[in-house]
Amino acid sequence: MKAGAMPRRIAGLLIAVMSLTACGESWLGDRSSPPLPGKRISILSRERLVEPDPAGAAEIILPPPEINEDWPQVGGYSNHAMHHLEIGDAPQYLWYGNAGVGSGARSKLLGQPIIADNTVFTIDSRSNVTAFVADKGKRLWRTDLTPDGAASSHTSGGLAYEDGMVFAATGFAQVVGMNAQTGEIVWRQTLPAPMRGAPTVRGGRVLVVTVENQTHALAAEDGAPLWTHTGTPEPTGLLAGNSPAVDGNTVVVAYTSGELFALKIESGAPIWQDSLITARRTENIGSLMDIRGLPAIDRGRVYVIGNGDLMVCLDLKTGRRLWEKEIGGIQGPWVAGDFLYQLTNGNEVVALDAKTGRIIWVTQMQSWEDPEDKEGRITWAGPILASDRLILTSSEGKMVTLSPYTGDMLGWEPSTQGISIAPSVANGMLYFLTDLADLVVYR
Numbered sequence: 001m002k003a004g005a006m007p008r009r010i011a012g013l014l015i016a017v018m019s020l021t022a023c024g025e026s027w028l029g030d031r032s033s034p035p036l037p038g039k040r041i042s043i044l045s046r047e048r049l050v051e052p053d054p055a056g057a058a059e060i061i062l063p064p065p066e067i068n069e070d071w072p073q074v075g076g077y078s079n080h081a082m083h084h085l086e087i088g089d090a091p092q093y094l095w096y097g098n099a100g101v102g103s104g105a106r107s108k109l110l111g112q113p114i115i116a117d118n119t120v121f122t123i124d125s126r127s128n129v130t131a132f133v134a135d136k137g138k139r140l141w142r143t144d145l146t147p148d149g150a151a152s153s154h155t156s157g158g159l160a161y162e163d164g165m166v167f168a169a170t171g172f173a174q175v176v177g178m179n180a181q182t183g184e185i186v187w188r189q190t191l192p193a194p195m196r197g198a199p200t201v202r203g204g205r206v207l208v209v210t211v212e213n214q215t216h217a218l219a220a221e222d223g224a225p226l227w228t229h230t231g232t233p234e235p236t237g238l239l240a241g242n243s244p245a246v247d248g249n250t251v252v253v254a255y256t257s258g259e260l261f262a263l264k265i266e267s268g269a270p271i272w273q274d275s276l277i278t279a280r281r282t283e284n285i286g287s288l289m290d291i292r293g294l295p296a297i298d299r300g301r302v303y304v305i306g307n308g309d310l311m312v313c314l315d316l317k318t319g320r321r322l323w324e325k326e327i328g329g330i331q332g333p334w335v336a337g338d339f340l341y342q343l344t345n346g347n348e349v350v351a352l353d354a355k356t357g358r359i360i361w362v363t364q365m366q367s368w369e370d371p372e373d374k375e376g377r378i379t380w381a382g383p384i385l386a387s388d389r390l391i392l393t394s395s396e397g398k399m400v401t402l403s404p405y406t407g408d409m410l411g412w413e414p415s416t417q418g419i420s421i422a423p424s425v426a427n428g429m430l431y432f433l434t435d436l437a438d439l440v441v442y443r
Contacts, residue, residue, distance in 0.1 A: 049346040050327060053358045060351065060360065060405045063337040065387045071115040071424040071431075073160035074198040074294065078246040081298040081335040085386040085425045091442040094429065095137030100124025102436035103420070107171075110241075111158035111198060113433050114166075115426035119180065124437045127156045127170050131183060134426065137441065141183035145176050157241055158198025160206070162220060169195035169208045169241075175216075177206075177223055189223035191216055197241030200251075205265060207244045213255040215244060217268060227268035231255035234290075247297040250316060254291035258306055262319060272319030276306035294332030301354070303333040303340060311342065313357060323357035331422070336385050341404065347380055349390065349402060363407035369396060381422040386430070393419035393432065 065086035068076070076082040099122040103109040107125040114121050120134045127145040132138065145156070150172055157169035165186065166178045171194040177187045193210035200207045205226065206218045213231035218224065234256040244253040250271065251263040258277040261270055276291055296303045297316060305311040309328035314321055327344050334341040339360075340352040347365040352358065369376030382392035383402070389410060390402040397415040402408065417434035424431040430442040 049364075050344060050348050050350055050359065050362050052361055055358060058353060058358070058360050060339055061337070062339065062385075062388070062404060067428060068425065069427055070117070070161075071113075071426045072162065073114055073200060074112045074158050074243050075245075075296075075332060076424075078200050078202045079297040080243075080245045080294045080332060081296045082384070082425075083336050085384070087386045087425065087428050087430060088443065089387070091428075091430055094135070094441045094443045096441070097130075097132050097137050097139060097439045099130050099433060099437040099439045100128040100142070101126045102434070102438075107155045109421070109433070109435060109437055110155060110196060111433075112421050113424045113431045113439060114159050114161055115424060115431065116161040117164075117180070118427075120424075120426075120431060120439070120441075121159050121161065121166055121180075122433060122437070122439060123156055123159050123168055125155060127168070127172065129159065129166065129168055129178065129183065131166075131180070132439065134429065134441075135443070140181075143178060143183040143185065145170055145172070145174070145185075147172055147174065147188075155196060157195040157208070158243070160199040160201040162201040162204075165220060167199045167201060167206050167220070169197065169199045171196065173210070175199065175206060175208055175218055175223060177220065187223040189218055189225070195241055197243045200244045200246055202246040202265065207246070207251060207253075209242055209244065209253060209255070211241065211256075213257055213259075215251070215253045215261075215263070215268070217265075229253070229261065229263055229268045229270070231259045231261065232257040242292060243294055245295040245297045245302075247316065250297075252295045252297060252302055252304075252316075254295055254304060254306075256290045258291060258308060260291065260295070260304055260314075262302075262316070271317075274312070274314060274319055274321070276304065276308060276310045276312065290330075292330035296333050296335050298335045298354075303335065303354070305329045305331075305333060305342060307345065309345075311357075313354070325352070325357050325359070331381060334383055334385055334390075336404070339404075341383050341385065341390060343380055343382060343392070347378070349383060349392065349407060351404070351407060361407040363402055363409075365392070365394075365400070366396075379420060381420055384422055384425060386425055391423060391430070393422065395420045395435070399432070 065084045101124045111123040130142045131140040168176045193212040204220045215229040217226040260274045290307045302314045311325045311327040329344045331343040347367045349363045351360040379395045383390040395418040400412040401410040432440045
């Protein structure tokens with residue numbers, strides 16, 4: 001490549017990488033240090049909507065961080081409860097790879113990177129699946145899942161991995177099974193409607209939810225249909241989809257209608273159902289009852305948040321509500337021991353007592369690029385909890401860390417690209433997928 005011929009996109013990314021590498025310790029923060037002073041506080045806002053409960057602050061005691069070898073599906077494992085992960089004290093930039101085509105006017109990047117067997121897999125906005133060596137960055141293969149004769153602008157849902165196979169849910173109304181080592185397509189199964197959420201895989205079953213609120217269970221070996229469950233169709237919904245949570249023999253699935261079902265994994269038969277529909281339903285986008293955040297299952301409890309300002313905790317066996325809060329969001333709850341961390345529709349990060357739902361602290365993130373004129377809406381993704389840090393990313397291109405104990409700012413760094421998908425963590429490494437489909441890895 002001639003001097004000066006470097007593509008602007010890559011050059012901008014390299015500038016961001018050099019900035020983040022030079023400041024590797026500061027943006028992740030010292031776990032025991034107070035909030036950093038100066039302009040870093042500008043990431044926060046004082047316009048808080050949710051308030052801590054008046055009962056008094058509780059001491060947050062977290063389980064010790066642990067290394068997770070893989071991140072095989074969206075949300076980590078099939079129950080979407082990853083607790084406290086371990087990364088280094090000051091992760092440094094490791095490698096960068098191009099994962100395909102990013103978000104655009106006609107298609108959107110939705111799929112979180114997944115990691116298994118020292119391989120990271122991504123799916124771009126044009127249904128190209130790419131595999132990289134997880135700790136080196138070497139590209140192994142890329143497979144285009146676009147069916148013959150189909151347009152390439154459909155938004156795809158995401159990926160999952162199990163037993164040497166990668167499974168993709170696509171906007172072409174197809175679920176595809178691939179050989180994880182070669183990218184060779186092993187089988188395709190066409191469904192009645194497209195998918196925008198990633199598959200969930202458990203025990204040889206691939207579970208997907210279509211935009212028409214149907215859950216389909218397929219055999220992982222050959223894609224053969226096993227059962228189907230149907231919720232109430234909803235004419236409008238948020239762009240992204242959802243992925244079922246599985247614990248033992250129970251599947252918890254959420255629909256754009258606000259319905260929540262627990263199903264038997266063997267047959268799809270309903271065990272119980274609930275609804276997160278609230279009284280203030282209107283036609284405004286902010287009032288859609290869509291459940292976009294991943295349900296989380298932990299120790300016999302189900303945690304779910306809806307877009308319509310309702311968060312609930314239910315008993316997994318009976319569906320009985322144990323507590324509820326008037327909090328809305330499109331990111332799933334992060335479970336860590338006896339505590340939850342939740343990003344709300346108002347861009348607040350909230351710490352809750354998982355047993356009671358009591359709000360312990362609230363940190364308001366910046367919602368506008370121009371706060372005075374309220375222009376340039378900022379969206380945040382996360383949080384994830386790793387080595388005593390809550391990590392969030394933003395569409396404006398910021399990576400931020402907060403204290404999980406107090407909500408105080410630990411550090412942040414800018415990037416030249418937006419990051420609208422929460423990072424994945426495996427083997428102590430952080431995987432960030434930018435809105436332009438650039439995969440940036442830290443260790």
